[in-house]
Amino acid sequence: MTKTAAIIGGGVIGGGWAARFLLNGWDVRVFDPDPNAERNFEEVLGNARRSMPGLVDVALPNAGNLSFHHTMAEVVEGATWIQESVPERLEIKLKVFQTLQKHCAEDAVIASSTSGFKPSELQEGAIRPEQIMVAHPFNPVYLMPLIELVPSEVTDPALVAKAKEVITSVGMFPLHVRKEIDAHIADRFLEAVWREALWLVKDGVATTEEIDNAIRYGFGIRWGQMGLFDTYRTAGGEAGMRHFMAQFGPALKWPWTKLMDVPEFTDELVELIAGQSDEQSGHMSISDMLRIRDNNLVAMIRALKGQDFGAGALMNSHEAGLRKGTILSARIDELEDVSQPIMTVRRAVPLDWTDYNGHMNEAKYLQAFGDATDRFMEMVGCDAEYIATGGSYFTAETHIRHVDEALAGALIEVRTQVLMGAGKKMHLWHEMYEGDQLLATGEHFLLHVSLETRRPSNPSDAIVAAVERVAVAHVALGTPEGAGRAVGQRP
Amino acid sequence: MTKTAAIIGGGVIGGGWAARFLLNGWDVRVFDPDPNAERNFEEVLGNARRSMPGLVDVALPNAGNLSFHHTMAEVVEGATWIQESVPERLEIKLKVFQTLQKHCAEDAVIASSTSGFKPSELQEGAIRPEQIMVAHPFNPVYLMPLIELVPSEVTDPALVAKAKEVITSVGMFPLHVRKEIDAHIADRFLEAVWREALWLVKDGVATTEEIDNAIRYGFGIRWGQMGLFDTYRTAGGEAGMRHFMAQFGPALKWPWTKLMDVPEFTDELVELIAGQSDEQSGHMSISDMLRIRDNNLVAMIRALKGQDFGAGALMNSHEAGLRKGTILSARIDELEDVSQPIMTVRRAVPLDWTDYNGHMNEAKYLQAFGDATDRFMEMVGCDAEYIATGGSYFTAETHIRHVDEALAGALIEVRTQVLMGAGKKMHLWHEMYEGDQLLATGEHFLLHVSLETRRPSNPSDAIVAAVERVAVAHVALGTPEGAGRAVGQRP
Numbered sequence: 002m003t004k005t006a007a008i009i010g011g012g013v014i015g016g017g018w019a020a021r022f023l024l025n026g027w028d029v030r031v032f033d034p035d036p037n038a039e040r041n042f043e044e045v046l047g048n049a050r051r052s053m054p055g056l057v058d059v060a061l062p063n064a065g066n067l068s069f070h071h072t073m074a075e076v077v078e079g080a081t082w083i084q085e086s087v088p089e090r091l092e093i094k095l096k097v098f099q100t101l102q103k104h105c106a107e108d109a110v111i112a113s114s115t116s117g118f119k120p121s122e123l124q125e126g127a128i129r130p131e132q133i134m135v136a137h138p139f140n141p142v143y144l145m146p147l148i149e150l151v152p153s154e155v156t157d158p159a160l161v162a163k164a165k166e167v168i169t170s171v172g173m174f175p176l177h178v179r180k181e182i183d184a185h186i187a188d189r190f191l192e193a194v195w196r197e198a199l200w201l202v203k204d205g206v207a208t209t210e211e212i213d214n215a216i217r218y219g220f221g222i223r224w225g226q227m228g229l230f231d232t233y234r235t236a237g238g239e240a241g242m243r244h245f246m247a248q249f250g251p252a253l254k255w256p257w258t259k260l261m262d263v264p265e266f267t268d269e270l271v272e273l274i275a276g277q278s279d280e281q282s283g284h285m286s287i288s289d290m291l292r293i294r295d296n297n298l299v300a301m302i303r304a305l306k307g308q309d310f311g312a313g314a315l316m317n318s319h320e321a322g323l324r325k326g327t328i329l330s331a332r333i334d335e336l337e338d339v340s341q342p343i344m345t346v347r348r349a350v351p352l353d354w355t356d357y358n359g360h361m362n363e364a365k366y367l368q369a370f371g372d373a374t375d376r377f378m379e380m381v382g383c384d385a386e387y388i389a390t391g392g393s394y395f396t397a398e399t400h401i402r403h404v405d406e407a408l409a410g411a412l413i414e415v416r417t418q419v420l421m422g423a424g425k426k427m428h429l430w431h432e433m434y435e436g437d438q439l440l441a442t443g444e445h446f447l448l449h450v451s452l453e454t455r456r457p458s459n460p461s462d463a464i465v466a467a468v469e470r471v472a473v474a475h476v477a478l479g480t481p482e483g484a485g486r487a488v489g490q491r492p
Numbered sequence: 493m494t495k496t497a498a499i500i501g502g503g504v505i506g507g508g509w510a511a512r513f514l515l516n517g518w519d520v521r522v523f524d525p526d527p528n529a530e531r532n533f534e535e536v537l538g539n540a541r542r543s544m545p546g547l548v549d550v551a552l553p554n555a556g557n558l559s560f561h562h563t564m565a566e567v568v569e570g571a572t573w574i575q576e577s578v579p580e581r582l583e584i585k586l587k588v589f590q591t592l593q594k595h596c597a598e599d600a601v602i603a604s605s606t607s608g609f610k611p612s613e614l615q616e617g618a619i620r621p622e623q624i625m626v627a628h629p630f631n632p633v634y635l636m637p638l639i640e641l642v643p644s645e646v647t648d649p650a651l652v653a654k655a656k657e658v659i660t661s662v663g664m665f666p667l668h669v670r671k672e673i674d675a676h677i678a679d680r681f682l683e684a685v686w687r688e689a690l691w692l693v694k695d696g697v698a699t700t701e702e703i704d705n706a707i708r709y710g711f712g713i714r715w716g717q718m719g720l721f722d723t724y725r726t727a728g729g730e731a732g733m734r735h736f737m738a739q740f741g742p743a744l745k746w747p748w749t750k751l752m753d754v755p756e757f758t759d760e761l762v763e764l765i766a767g768q769s770d771e772q773s774g775h776m777s778i779s780d781m782l783r784i785r786d787n788n789l790v791a792m793i794r795a796l797k798g799q800d801f802g803a804g805a806l807m808n809s810h811e812a813g814l815r816k817g818t819i820l821s822a823r824i825d826e827l828e829d830v831s832q833p834i835m836t837v838r839r840a841v842p843l844d845w846t847d848y849n850g851h852m853n854e855a856k857y858l859q860a861f862g863d864a865t866d867r868f869m870e871m872v873g874c875d876a877e878y879i880a881t882g883g884s885y886f887t888a889e890t891h892i893r894h895v896d897e898a899l900a901g902a903l904i905e906v907r908t909q910v911l912m913g914a915g916k917k918m919h920l921w922h923e924m925y926e927g928d929q930l931l932a933t934g935e936h937f938l939l940h941v942s943l944e945t946r947r948p949s950n951p952s953d954a955i956v957a958a959v960e961r962v963a964v965a966h967v968a969l970g971t972p973e974g975a976g977r978a979v980g981q982r983p
Contacts, residue, residue, distance in 0.1 A: 013729065044779075051901055052786040055842025056793055057811040058863065059820055060903055089739075117746060139710040140727050141782075144789045146806050147710035172810040174709045174803075180697045183746065187706040189692070193684040193749040195740075198720055201680070202765055203755045206671045209765060210772035213719025215678040218665045219630040219638035221715030225792055226802045228704025228712065229689055236631050238504065248580075249686075255608060256674050258684040260751030264694045274693055274700060281701035288535075291632075295543040297799050298635045301716055302547055304795035307844055308788050311717045312665075315637050319663040320548040329550060351546025353798055358943075363887050364859035371854040372549065396854050398979045399892040406946070410542055412551055421980075428980055444979045455897070487978040488889045488935045489912075489919055 004028060004065065007080035007105075009073065009097060010087035011038040014114050016045030017142025018084045019067065024053055024143070025171040026062030031069050032076035039069055049143035056144065056172065073097070077105035082167055084136065086114040094118070095126055102128040110164045112136035112150075116188050119181040120153035131157040134164060137185055138173075149185040151178040197258055217311050226297035227290075230278050235294055239287045242278040246271050300353040333380045333467040339474045342432065343380070345373035346415035350407050361407040366433065367399065370443035373415040373431045381467035383460065392460060394427060394447040402442045402483055411435045415443075420484060422472035424465065425449040425457050430481055442483050495519060495556065498571035498596075500564065500588060501578035502529040505605050507536030508633025509575045510558065515544055515634070516662040517553030522560050523567035530560055540634035547635065547663065564588070568596035573658055575627065577605040585609070586617055593619040601655045603627035603641075607679050610672040611644035622648040625655065628676055629664075640676040642669040688749055708802050717788035718781075721769050726785055730778045733769040737762050791844040824871045824958040830965045833923065834871070836864035837906035841898050852898040858890065861922045861934035864906040868920065872958035874940075874951065882943050883951060885918060891935040893974055902926045906934075911975060913963035915956065916940040916948050921972055933974050 006022040008015045011033035019029045019042060031042065046067075054061050070076040077083055083105055087093050094113065101111060111133045113123050124130035135151035148168050152161045161177070168175040178185050184192060201207045207215070223232050230242070237245030250271070253263045264270060282290065305313025324330040328344050336343075346369055354365040378384070378394055387393075407413055414434050421428035431443040451458035459465070497513040499506045502524035510520045510533060522533065537558075545552050561567040568574055574596055578584050585604060592602060602624045604614050615621035626642035639659050643652045652668070659666040669676055675683060692698045698706070714723050721733070728736030741762070744754045755761060773781065796804025815821040819835050827834075837860055845856040869875070869885055878884075898904055905925050912919035922934040942949035950956070 013727070048782055048786055051783075052790050052843055054840035054901065055790050055844070056797075056807050057814060058797075058839050058842075059811050059814050060838045060840060061814065117743065139714075141786060141789070144786060144793070145710055145713065146803050147706065149706070169810075170813070172807065174705065174806055176702060176705055176709070178698065178702075180695075182692075182697050184743075184749070186692065186698050186703060187710050189688050189749045190685045190707065191711060192743065193688045193751045194681045194720060196744065196749065196751050196754050197680055197684045199744075199755045199761065199765070201673075201677065202768065203761055204671075206673050207669070207677050208772070209721040209768040211667060211669075212677060213721050213772065214665065214667055215638065215640070216681065216715050216719035217717060218667070219636055219678050220682060221712065221717075221719065222636065223630075224707050224712030225716035226708060226712070226796060226799075228707035229685060230700040230704050236504070252608060252683065253687065253690075258675070258680050258687065258751070260684045260687050260749070260753070262751070263687050264690045270690065270694055274690070277693065277700040281699070281704065291539055292542075293799070293801060295539055295632060295635060297796060297801055298632070299543050299546050300795035300799050301792050302635070304791035304844065305717060305788060306547075306549075308717075308784070308791050310784060310788055312637050315665050316547050316663065319660075320550050322661070323548060323550050323552065347551045348549050349545035349551060351549075352543055353546070353795065363862040363865075363890075364855055367858040367890075367892075368855040374854075395894070397894055399854075399858075399890070400979045401858075401890040403886070403888055410545065446980045485978050485980070487976050487981070488891045489937045489976075490978070 003079050003081050005030065005079045006082040006084065007032070007077045009033075009076065009083065009085045009101065011035060011041050012086060013045060013140060014138065014142060015084070015086035016042045017049070017138065017140065018086065018114070020046050020049030020053060020143040021171045021173065022082070023065050023067055024049060024061050026065050027171075028065040029067050030076045030078070030080065031067070032073050048141070053143045073100045074104040077101060077109070080105060080109055083109050083111045084114060085111065089115060089117060091118060091122060094123055098123065098127050098133060102132065107132065108160070110134070110160055110167065112164065114138055117184050119183065120151050120156060121181060124153055124155065130155050132160060134161060135185065136164065136168065137188075139187070146172065146174040147187065148173050148175050149178050149187060150175040151181055151185055153181055193260060197260070218315070222298060222301055222312060225301055227294060230274070231282055231290070234278050234282055235287060235290045241287060242275040243271060246274060296352050299351060303351060303353055329376070331380065332382070333471060339471050340477065342416035342418045342475075342478070343377065343471070344414055345376040345417045345431070346413070348413060350409050350411045350413060352409050355409040359409045361409075361411070366401055366403065366441050366443070369413065369415055369433060370399070370401065370431045370445065371396070373417055373443070374429060374445055374447070377417050377429065381471070382464045387461065387464070388452070391452045392449060392458060393452055395450050396445055396447050398446040400444040400486070400488070404442070405438055405440045407435055407440050413440065418478055418481065419468065419472040419475045420480070422468035425459060427468055430484055432481070442481070444484055494570050494572050496521065496570045497573040497575065498523070498568045500524075500567065500574065500576045500592065502526060502532050503577060504536060504631060505629065505633060506575070506577040507533045508540070508629065508631065509577065509605070511537050511540030511544060511634040512662045512664065513573070514556050514558055515540060515552050517556050518662075519556040520558050521567045521569070521571065522558070523562075523564055539632070544634045564591045565595040568592060568600070571596060571600055574600050574602045575605060576602065580606060580608060582609060582613060585614055589614065589618050589624060593623065598623065599651070601625070601651055601658065603655065605629055608675050610674065611642050611647060612672060615644055615646065621646050623651060625652060626676065627655065627659065628679075630678070637663065637665040638678065639664050639666050640669050640678060641666045642672055642676055644672055684751060688751070709806070713789060713792055713803060716792055718785060721765070722773055722781070725769050725773055726778060726781045732778060733766040734762060737765060787843050790842060794842060794844055820867065822871065823873070824962060830962050831968065833907035833909045833966075833969070834868065834962070835905055836867040836908045836922070837904065839904060841900050841902045841904060843900050846900040850900045852900075852902070857892055857894070857924065857932050857934070860904065860906055860924060861890070861892065861936065862887075864908055864922045864934070865920060865936055865938065868908050872962070873955045878952065878955070879943070883940060883949060884943055885938040886941050887936055887938050889937040891977070891979070893933045895933070896929055896931045898926055898931050904931065909969055909972065910959065910963040910966045911971070913959035916950060918959055921975055923972070933972070935975055
């Protein structure tokens, strides 16, 4: 099998497919009559290159070659995979397939990105209908794993098997839709929500922004990890799906949506759903599922916290409120006494900082010490506003000693001593505690740099003064045990 | 305002509310006639205690007091917030409100967790209807930020304002639903999807598992960060919402869902939606939004990767395929020549490893070096299977020197030299490169421990032999520049 894909029709979808193949080492040949096609492709590819390689923790293969072609005859040369992403008009698609099949290999997969058409519709008048199927992706194609793979009754099963293999090999998930239907599966849900949302806006119940917030602060995050049925399975408690259905079955008759054409709520339907749910997730107990769900939700919300967006931005704002009025938001010049080590971190060890045994991971010790350093910088005046003026401290060296372990949920504190602080230089000593128990020490040497030149530079006078005030006060604390030591050096 | 909340009705929802308040420092008083109420509460609280504190990077306030009470008169004593989460039967709820209002403070918020009832329905026959509103949470209440806050026309606006303040103060988002409607907003979407899903299962189009996969590998992740309208705004390209609607408007008439009662697709509706979307997100260009979207999606998928679940599990499996057949999955005993430093990491710097300027964060250097250590351990036989038998290496000390910077997307490699390896001890030297440029060094001292006693213990003979083989071969490499140095020590 060659690793050559032909992309028919550019745009965001065609470009996304191209990126998937290219960055997984395939050669990609593009046919798109739009004179802007190359430029549009480069935009999508640029976004893909910056984001997609980070989905895995190993380098992707060397990228393949990208070429643009003027005829469909030329573009399918040597192609194992042919992806059609032309506009959603059946007559255009049918004409494209006819032209493609005159020139392409008979055992190439011809897949359509169509959102709505059934494969049997796409096969009308085709030279070899058995070669055609739907492979419906989700935007952005270079990040979203889902592909709805929909064959018709006449599509060659061997080609479907090959399609699954290719889709998996470029890091996507082929969802084999076994019975063709308008809009496949996912888009039926999207369309139902879209129609309901249009009603809500039209009727003045909610604005687009309110609707988006209703989605992204609630069920959107839930659905990012478990889907509809597993979410409800966990909501039913140990009794699972049957219990949930008994509880919410009656609501089917209520005007909870404009979609009032509902299936009859029979025992057979309950058994069908509950039985499938058992088969899907019966290997996990409900309490296991709850823990998995909570781990996932915390990890996803924290991921958004790192981006300061959506539910994560809410948490950052909540956090700022919690810090307010405590030592964790004070400035050095607001403190009367700086003779003791200063508390710079006080937090719980979150679930996503730990390994499967619940112990805090190695790299998270430096995360906490780095946070302690950032907090101390903020205290002396090297805050976001100052950094925006072009100066900051960079860590040059770090030495961490692990003394004891911390478990998920442990309340940890970091206290910071200034070993030396003068001019451009800052030498910090962090100790991490759980209660009275020392967990780890972090020794850090920092230099103030110009963010423009990335070379050492002098901090503002105010910062120098604040650092020196603490450094002078901390001289009396002496050198902590373990400071100044090299790795493996005996005490 | 006291920080005392009364929880009427336990279960998963009442317990989740209790956790929100308790862990944010409120006293919580519970009334639930169920004899299992205390036990059920402890279960929910246990799950909340392990997950909720990690939503923020600062410690939560000291938890409040939890008490159980036998009468509604007693439970509302001193309560500023009264949350009703009894079964979804209107007559029960009305009776509860009547009893509550005989005893509670007149300026307390009385909020119902109801999924479906409108506040005006809940106010029927109430002593003070103006005190009652809906505050509809999402499961798990201790993690999901969304609260649909729905007043009726007679609800006291001052109480609504107070309710918003309290909801925000416990880390949640009050979505003010301005016009009451059956099932509020979010559950209307959930119900539409639920009904459509029941049809698909009933008609044999898809199983519950296939539907869940269609959701969680696709639009679920998207909706975890932006909602419906912002997602479509970005799909419309620079032309935004109007373009998207022009493209997908006609689909409203197609049988893409069983929900066929659709609003008329008029110019007015397009303008209404597009105008609201502009107001919501017009402050960002579409290309900015695309970058934000991609950052969020990468961060969320990587969060799930850490949990080895959903889309993250797919990525782990893709990654294993990419490693296969390369040095990054080889064992030491499969290598003929181990005389040179061994490549242990080769990867791109992902978007969520960087600061807002695109530079790799301090803690991620240790993440990469820790991964390098893990990979070297795997190479010498200390893999998941071995660790399951009760032994592993723990890092005792780490020394990192930062030499140069790395940007998002940079292809980095770590090469590992064994400075010493004998018995329980392993002394590793990692060098991180981008191309020929040295970015950082990591010196690590590890001890093999028994996972049972957490004390030093001997590794298996096979591991000792593999480590020693590399250590002996690496003697010829000499001591790298910078090894054995303490922080701040001059070269």
